[in-house]
Amino acid sequence: MSPVHDYNLANQSGASFRSDLNNALQAILTNNSSASAPSSTASYMFWADTTTGTLKIRNSSNNGWIELLQLDGTLTLEDGTASAVALGFRDELNTGIFSSGANNFDVSIAGTTRLNISATGLNITGTVTDDGATHDGDVTFTGAAANVVFDKSDNALEFADNAKAVFGTGSDLTISHDGSNSIINDAGTGELQLQRAGNTILTLDANGVSITDPDGVAQVSIKGFEANNAKLLLIADEGDDNGDSWVLESQATSNNLNFRNDISGSSVVVWNVSTAGDVTQTGHLDLPDSKQIRLGSSDDLTIEHNGSN
Known part of the structure; x- marks a missing residue:
């Protein structure tokens, strides 16, 4: 010395x-x-x-x-700040690296902290663009009021209550749970379809629900309204070329229950039940032998055919 x-x-x-x-x-x-x-x-x-x-x-x-x-060759820096970095560029001293505190490594761009690495992890401010990323732990997508988490141990993408899965450019379809109910909301044009192997087996639109067999032939439709003033329609259609179908409907004005048949576009009510319980039927009532029509609260009158008489 x-x-x-x-x-x-x-x-x-x-x-x-x-x-x-x-x-x-x-x-x-x-x-x-x-x-x-x-x-x-x-x-x-x-x-x-x-x-x-x-x-x-x-x-x-x-x-x-x-x-x-x-003196042993280790290079050290001043802590610096986001606006006056510890190691930067001669023409841009607010862009570079600095330390915002103990055990913190920071990167500043134009005076704004864009990257912070600390003992708790890594925090990036701004948009991240990459050509492929692999995460080997849980991933949390933080929302304003509800989060979505990919839980590694559960192998599941988990939505908190009121967090939504949204599909379509215009947010046409959302799936969520509000804490009490599970909700699928289709707000777009067209139908909500359930398909199997590319074939639509259930359709929901503004008029109601239709169930189709695997061959694509309509079998049952449930509709909330129709032009004939029905409140509820249950339509069974075997799907022949004539469009023949059986319809069970509740009338909006009379509240009567009708059972009608549509044959080649011609609709006929074959059975009607009023709100008072009165039954009106067009056509025959066929009963097998030994079966009775019973009248009166104590079966005071019976009508039957026993096979001979």
């Missing part, structure tokens, strides 16, 4: 002057290495601080020291 020198070469005898000069040169050669700061300083002079093991440079105001690096 060289002696600390004040860099003042006073008049003195030749040998003493030579010794003083050698000490000054030795201080320069060793970057003023010492356990304590030099007493005489100047802007931009070096000091190898052997106590902390760091190389320092005097600041431009000659009133403090700036740490440059460790």
Whole structure:
């Protein structure tokens, strides 16, 4: 270690002057290495601080020291800030790296923190674009009021109450659970279809529900209304070419229950039940042998055919 020198070469005898000069040169050669700061300083002079093991440079105001690096070769930086980074670019000192606190590594772009890595993980501010990503743990998509989580251990994409799966450009279809009910809401044009192997087996539209067999032939339709003023229609259709079908309907005005047959476009009510329980039937009532028509609360009158009489 060289002696600390004040860099003042006073008049003195030749040998003493030579010794003083050698000490000054030795201080320069060793970057003023010492356990304590030099007493005489100047802007931009070096000091190898052997106590902390760091190389320092005097600041431009000659009133403090700036740490440059460790004497063992380790490069250290000032903490810096987002607007004045610790390591940046000469023409853009608000873009680079800094540390926002203990155990934090930050990246600033144009004075805004875009990346923070800490003991708890990584936080990115802004849009992330990649050409492929693999996550080996749970992934949480944070919403304003409800989250969606891919649970690795459960192998499931889990929607919290009131979080929605939304489909279509115009949010045409949503699936959600509100805490009490499970909801599938189709708000788009066209039908809501349930398909199997590419074949539609159930259709829901503004008029009601239709069930179709696997061959694509309509079997049953349930409709909320129709032009003939029915409140509820249950239509059974075997799907022949004539459009023949049987219809069970509740009338909106009379509240009667009708059972009618549509044959080739001609509709006939074959059975009617009024709200009073009166039954009107067109056509025959066929009963097998030994079956009775019973009248009266105590079966006071019976009508039957026993096979002979």
